[in-house]
Amino acid sequence: xxxxxxxxxxxxxxxxxxxxxxxxxxxxxxxxxxxxxxxxxxxxxxxxxxxxxxxxxxxxxxxxxxxxxxxxxxxxxxxxxxxxxxxxxxxxxxxxxxxxxxxxxxxxxxxxxxxxxxxxxxxxxxxxxxxxxxxxxxxxxxxxxxxxxxxxxxxxxxxxx
Numbered sequence: 189x190x191x192x193x194x195x196x197x198x199x200x201x202x203x204x205x206x207x208x209x210x211x212x213x214x215x216x217x218x219x220x221x222x223x224x225x226x227x228x229x230x231x232x233x234x235x236x237x238x239x240x241x242x243x244x245x246x247x248x249x250x251x252x253x254x255x256x257x258x259x260x261x262x263x264x265x266x267x268x269x270x271x272x273x274x275x276x277x278x279x280x281x282x283x284x285x286x287x288x289x290x291x292x293x294x295x296x297x298x299x300x301x302x303x304x305x306x307x308x309x310x311x312x313x314x315x316x317x318x319x320x321x322x323x324x325x326x327x328x329x330x331x332x333x334x335x336x337x338x339x340x341x342x343x344x345x346x347x348x349x
Contacts, residue, residue: 240268240275242345245303246338249284252298254306262303265345266310276348279303281321282328284337289323296321303343318348 242265245258254262269275281296281303300319308314329336 240272240347242268242277242347244342244344247299247341247343249337249341250287250295252295252302254302259306262306263310266307266312269307269312269316274349276316276318278318278320278346278348280326280344280346281319281323282326282340282342282344283324284340285324285327285332286337287324292323293321296323299341299343303345 243261245254245261247253247258248255269277279300281298281300283292283296283299287295297319300321304314304317304319307317324340327336327340328342329339
């Protein structure tokens with residue numbers, strides 16, 4: 189009984205003393221977009237994970253010229269790349285499954301180079317862009333129909349750093 193009485197008397201004192209402790213509240217720091225850009229410029233690009241969203245472009249069958257709608261996509265990609273001038277990218281050229289491996293590798297290369305040259309005309313340094321062709325080896329859609337083939341004829345943009 190004495191132990192219960194001691195707990196009944198001591199427990200409220202412990203709880204009250206804990207409740208009286210001061211709690212320090214840290215101030216929330218809000219970074220405005222202007223400050224964020226400055227912060228990114230002061231940190232090496234290898235350290236910062238850059239949220240780049242570069243969209244792929246597509247090509248017509250057996251072609252490597254830039255279509256008008258895809259030109260708009262490349263213009264948006266160039267705008268994003270201008271915000272991050274130290275970033276390097278790789279453009280991957282792809283084809284559908286029709287044609288020989290050799291032909292598709294050459295066509296994929298032309299597609300990647302055409303996309304690179306278009307970005308260069310928009311002010312992106314060619315030295316920051318590498319190209320590679322995968323031909324038909326990496327389809328986006330593995331089906332064997334016109335819809336799939338149209339999606340597989342593309343250039344992909346990969347951020348290197």
